[in-house]
Amino acid sequence: MILLFIVFCPILAALAILIGAPARRTALWAAILTLAATTLVYFGGFEAGQRGFQLVSSWPISADWRINFTLGLDGLSLMMLVLTAIVTLAAICFTGEIKQHEHAFYACLLFIAGGAMGAFASLDLFFFYAFHELALIPTFLLIGIWGTGNRQVAAWKITIYLGTGSFVLLLGLIMLYRSVPEAARSFDFRALQKAASTIPAEAQGNIFLLLLLGFGILVSLFPFHTWAPEAYASAPPPAAMLHAGVLKKFGLYGLLRLALPLLPEGAQQWSTLLIVLLLGNIIYVGLVTIAQKRLDWMLGYSSVMHMGYIFLGIASGTLLGTNGAALLIFAHGISIALLFGLAGEIRQRTGTLVLTDLGGLGKAMPRAALAFGLAAFAAIGLPGFANFTGEVMVLFGTFRNGANPERFTIYQIATVLALWGVVISAVYMLRAYRRVFMGALRESWSGLADLNGNLRVPIGILIAASLWFGFFPQSFVRIVSPAFKSYFVSK
Amino acid sequence: MTISAPTLEIAVLVLGLSMLMVEAFLERTDKRTLAFTAILGLAAIFAASFFVIPQPADPVATGFWSFYTADPLAIFFKRFALATTIFVLVMMIDYAPVVRESIPGATPQAGLGEFFTLPIFTCAGLMWMASAIDFVMIFVSLELVSISFYVLASFTRRNPTTLEAGVKYLILSALSTGFLVYGITWIFGVTGETNLARIAQALADPAIESGPALFGMLLVLVALGFKIAAVPFQMWVPDVYQGAPTPVTAFLSVGSKAAGFVVLLRVLQPFFILPQIERLLIAIALLTLIYGNLAALPQNNLKRLLAYSSIAHAGYLLIGVVSLAGEAVSFYLVAYLLMTLLSFAVLIVVARQTGENIEDFNGLAKRSPFLALAMLIAMASLAGVPFTAGFLGKFFIFDAALRHHQTALVIAGVITVACGFYYYLKVVRAMYWEDSPNETAVPLSGLSRAAMAALIAGIIFLGVYPQPVLNALNSPRETIPATESASAR
Numbered sequence: 001m002i003l004l005f006i007v008f009c010p011i012l013a014a015l016a017i018l019i020g021a022p023a024r025r026t027a028l029w030a031a032i033l034t035l036a037a038t039t040l041v042y043f044g045g046f047e048a049g050q051r052g053f054q055l056v057s058s059w060p061i062s063a064d065w066r067i068n069f070t071l072g073l074d075g076l077s078l079m080m081l082v083l084t085a086i087v088t089l090a091a092i093c094f095t096g097e098i099k100q101h102e103h104a105f106y107a108c109l110l111f112i113a114g115g116a117m118g119a120f121a122s123l124d125l126f127f128f129y130a131f132h133e134l135a136l137i138p139t140f141l142l143i144g145i146w147g148t149g150n151r152q153v154a155a156w157k158i159t160i161y162l163g164t165g166s167f168v169l170l171l172g173l174i175m176l177y178r179s180v181p182e183a184a185r186s187f188d189f190r191a192l193q194k195a196a197s198t199i200p201a202e203a204q205g206n207i208f209l210l211l212l213l214g215f216g217i218l219v220s221l222f223p224f225h226t227w228a229p230e231a232y233a234s235a236p237p238p239a240a241m242l243h244a245g246v247l248k249k250f251g252l253y254g255l256l257r258l259a260l261p262l263l264p265e266g267a268q269q270w271s272t273l274l275i276v277l278l279l280g281n282i283i284y285v286g287l288v289t290i291a292q293k294r295l296d297w298m299l300g301y302s303s304v305m306h307m308g309y310i311f312l313g314i315a316s317g318t319l320l321g322t323n324g325a326a327l328l329i330f331a332h333g334i335s336i337a338l339l340f341g342l343a344g345e346i347r348q349r350t351g352t353l354v355l356t357d358l359g360g361l362g363k364a365m366p367r368a369a370l371a372f373g374l375a376a377f378a379a380i381g382l383p384g385f386a387n388f389t390g391e392v393m394v395l396f397g398t399f400r401n402g403a404n405p406e407r408f409t410i411y412q413i414a415t416v417l418a419l420w421g422v423v424i425s426a427v428y429m430l431r432a433y434r435r436v437f438m439g440a441l442r443e444s445w446s447g448l449a450d451l452n453g454n455l456r457v458p459i460g461i462l463i464a465a466s467l468w469f470g471f472f473p474q475s476f477v478r479i480v481s482p483a484f485k486s487y488f489v490s491k
Numbered sequence: 492m493t494i495s496a497p498t499l500e501i502a503v504l505v506l507g508l509s510m511l512m513v514e515a516f517l518e519r520t521d522k523r524t525l526a527f528t529a530i531l532g533l534a535a536i537f538a539a540s541f542f543v544i545p546q547p548a549d550p551v552a553t554g555f556w557s558f559y560t561a562d563p564l565a566i567f568f569k570r571f572a573l574a575t576t577i578f579v580l581v582m583m584i585d586y587a588p589v590v591r592e593s594i595p596g597a598t599p600q601a602g603l604g605e606f607f608t609l610p611i612f613t614c615a616g617l618m619w620m621a622s623a624i625d626f627v628m629i630f631v632s633l634e635l636v637s638i639s640f641y642v643l644a645s646f647t648r649r650n651p652t653t654l655e656a657g658v659k660y661l662i663l664s665a666l667s668t669g670f671l672v673y674g675i676t677w678i679f680g681v682t683g684e685t686n687l688a689r690i691a692q693a694l695a696d697p698a699i700e701s702g703p704a705l706f707g708m709l710l711v712l713v714a715l716g717f718k719i720a721a722v723p724f725q726m727w728v729p730d731v732y733q734g735a736p737t738p739v740t741a742f743l744s745v746g747s748k749a750a751g752f753v754v755l756l757r758v759l760q761p762f763f764i765l766p767q768i769e770r771l772l773i774a775i776a777l778l779t780l781i782y783g784n785l786a787a788l789p790q791n792n793l794k795r796l797l798a799y800s801s802i803a804h805a806g807y808l809l810i811g812v813v814s815l816a817g818e819a820v821s822f823y824l825v826a827y828l829l830m831t832l833l834s835f836a837v838l839i840v841v842a843r844q845t846g847e848n849i850e851d852f853n854g855l856a857k858r859s860p861f862l863a864l865a866m867l868i869a870m871a872s873l874a875g876v877p878f879t880a881g882f883l884g885k886f887f888i889f890d891a892a893l894r895h896h897q898t899a900l901v902i903a904g905v906i907t908v909a910c911g912f913y914y915y916l917k918v919v920r921a922m923y924w925e926d927s928p929n930e931t932a933v934p935l936s937g938l939s940r941a942a943m944a945a946l947i948a949g950i951i952f953l954g955v956y957p958q959p960v961l962n963a964l965n966s967p968r969e970t971i972p973a974t975e976s977a978s979a980r
Contacts, residue, residue, distance in 0.1 A: 062958045064965075101856070104923075130877030137871055140916060144924045152924070159916060163874070164909040167889075171901060174890045 003071040003121050009034045010114035014107040027106040031089040038085040048479045066186045070123040075479035080120040087245040087337045088113040090458035091238040094341040108138035116246045125187040132250045142239040154234035161227040169214025179203045196262040208266025211259045219251035220304045222280030229300030237344025244303045245337035249329050261487040274315045275414045281308030286424035295353040303336045313394035319488040321397020326480045328390030335378040338462045342372045349448045360441030364448040369437040371459050376429045386469035494542045496561035500618045506532045507611035514604035522603035526584050537573040550688040558628040568621035568753050575746045576614040578832045581942045582738040593647040613639040620750040626675045626685040644735040656734025663727045667717035674710025691761030708762050718751030719805045722778040732798035741835035744801040749824045772813045780806030784907035787914045810900045816891030826880035833946040834869040844933045854927030863922045865943045872950050874915040880953035
């Protein structure tokens with residue numbers, strides 16, 4: 001029942017706001033209550049180390065199609081919920097003054113948050129998919145109405161890309177549903193898991209490809225990434241935080257939740273393709289990121305680039321790498337949300353995010369400089385932050401797959417190439433930090449206000465979470481790994 | 492208590508006839524009272540339809556029951572026709588001032604009585620069509636529907652575009668009727684039967700020549716293609732939809748199309764043993780999908796946009812027909828009813844204040860948040876966003892197509908869905924992003940508001956909980972064995 005609360009608290013709050021409840025206060029309280037409930041589950045209701053799903057509750061929807069509304073958690077979905085709750089709260093705190101349609105703005109944010117919560121907590125294919133799509137129209141509106149820059153193009157692009165990607169994904173999901181024998185057919189993850197061994201290898205390959213394409217478009221897998229930087233650059237900061245931090249992770253979550261455990265042979269067949277594409281994310285998009293001249297575009301591209309590492313973990317085929325991917329999903333969600341939030345604050349004060357125009361803001365906004373520095377270090381993957389641990393696990397896990405001192409396989413080559421990505425991200429992140437915060441401050445900006453004191457709370461939560469799982473990755477792995485163990489042990 | 496199925500149509504006819512008679516003596520009273528009466532009467536008949544017990548068609552029946560069936564599909568589409576007519580009448584009440592302005596008459600209310608009564612006869616025709624299992628019956632009911640539409644389509648005759656629409660519809664519809672009759676004669680000539688079930692038996696006989704029957708079926712398909720607006724028989728759609736009075740457009744695009752699909756489902760059943768028909772239908776479906784969606788992209792007039800979108804939706808429905816998924820087609824039609832009627836209802840109200848172009852919807856979110864929300868939900872559902880009925884409709888259709896390995900159709904379907912996102916969201920953009928010089932709220936009557944709220948509730952309810960519709964369709968599980976056996980081959 002507490003899951004029901006977590007999923008519907010943001011959605012009901014959004015409806016209440018649409019009807020006329022005070023927008024900001026309702027949204028803030030909804031986010032706080034959701035976070036509180038999620039924390040309660042994390043520390044109280046959920047037993048780490050157990051296999052299978054916990055806190056399961058189910059309501060029948062369609063008997064003919066065996067669709068049920070089923071909520072439940074395993075370690076992976078629990079951590080996704082925690083991420084969603086934290087980032088939602090931060091996004092709402094980072095929302096500044098909204099000049100027009102304030103109610104609609106908060107309602108859209110909460111719809112995205114509720115959709116993400118629902119997708120991560122659903123144990124039924126149908127609702128897993130549908131909840132994610134709940135965010136589609138709000139995203140379109142958020143970028144279209146409150147965006148900046150080339151907002152119209154960006155809004156169309158993201159909506160059409162994600163809409164198409166979702167329908168490709170839908171085909172894959174229907175084929176998955178159809179591929180198991182009639183008697184075992186179900187939309188329920190657990191039932192599908194049981195029946196997965198009956199899916200023939202050829203069908204696995206086809207379905208995996210569709211899922212990879214569908215989820216890949218949603219996660220901005222190279223070469224389907226072009227919607228992401230533009231959308232994030234144009235979106236209002238809270239929307240970019242939620243989308244890049246949480247919603248985009250839906251595709252990765254889907255690959256970890258469905259594609260890997262249900263279609264192991266399909267994953268094997270297409271792993272080479274996936275590795276080639278993800279290297280496109282890391283190397284090609286990485287170089288593109290270096291060339292960016294605006295902070296928001298740079299952050300957008302960097303978020304595309306870092307998806308490459310998570311894909312690498314998914315492609316690694318080892319328990320270590322897969323755990324690393326899960327940790328990296330969480331860590332990246334936190335760091336990118338913080339970076340987008342801070343970039344929004346900077347734009348609000350200076351009116352520009354062109355890197356060459358900025359400079360010396362560290363003097364005027366020391367708190368912002370500190371927070372941005374920490375977030376940038378996290379994004380680069382400096383030791384101590386969860387990103388570092390995640391990347392290390394991913395790289396070691398991948399390297400270990402079929403390691404042979406005589407001959408490198410594609411996994412070892414991919415690892416070596418991916419390591420260069422760390423250097424690339426250090427280059428653009430540090431350069432951006434220098435351009436924005438160091439150097440001489442423009443005189444007209446000497447009076448710029450520093451971050452609002454209230455923002456200390458969300459920033460503190462985000463940084464603390466990243467540091468905690470950076471120093472104690474075992475506490476994360478202990479929760480998440482049972483979700484993958486059944487798959488890797490049976491292999 | 493049970494009611495015999497034909498009673499429903501007779502009740503509708505009696506309602507329509509008595510309205511016509513009473514109307515002649517009520518010169519002074521507000522003619523809208525007639526519409527309210529009709530809505531109440533149809534609602535009562537709708538309620539009564541739940542007392543009809545559906546029965547599978549009996550192949551050896553004679554007399555009346557060899558023309559008429561009361562199977563679940565028929566009962567379902569009778570309710571469908573009734574619900575459509577009720578909503579169309581609600582829209583007509585909103586549209587009455589326009590009719591009043593554009594009809595030259597002795598009294599200020601001239602023409603309104605017929606305007607409110609004709610849809611009831613159309614409804615009776617649609618209900619008969621749902622039950623028709625004999626070509627004679629199909630033809631007669633189709634004519635009843637068409638003739639009342641001839642009048643309705645050109646009702647506001649002072650408007651030249653309306654007149655053009657009416658003439659176009661009249662000529663092309665008459666032509667398609669000609670094709671239908673000619674096709675029926677060929678089929679009758681080969682098989683000696685007009686009853687669909689007995690035609691199927693006759694065709695199964697290897698001694699019979701399939702060529703002429705196929706030719707006859709081709710001609711019938713032309714006529715039905717016209718009704719459902721499938722490419723290449725779609726050229727009348729944009730002009731007629733744009734020119735006809737908007738409630739009539741809504742009626743055409745929902746009622747006429749749904750009836751066309753019911754007949755198509757029934758007529759195709761005996762002919763699906765001929766593989767050429769399947770290939771032909773796949774080609775038509777592909778063309779319809781691609782043409783409808785691509786042509787909708789550049790439209791600026793919302794009525795025209797909805798016309799092309801109705802062609803596009805015919806394409807998705809044809810995917811279901813090719814995949815022999817009667818259930819999926821029926822569900823899609825219900826979803827289509829809800830979302831199309833909702834968008835037309837909003838269009839009528841807004842068009843009275845500003846106009847029918849998409850830019851006339853600019854800033855609607857500020858002017859009338861409720862109307863904007865209603866349109867947003869209609870457009871989201873038409874585009875196929877989850878938690879709306881439109882999504883589940885597409886879901887069932889794609890599922891059926893994948894089950895039958897119609898890869899080409901599925902690929903075309905997914906690509907065209909992307910087009911749909913663009914042109915439907917164009918309306919959303921106008922309402923929410925753009926500003927409008929006009930800030931006055933759009934007046935909205937309580938009845939229309941209630942009707943819109945009901946449609947919104949229906950879209951979201953069926954988007955989450957489709958079971959009621961599925962139950963209504965397959966209580967005696969008659970259509971299922973056909974699809975399952977087909978999937979086994």
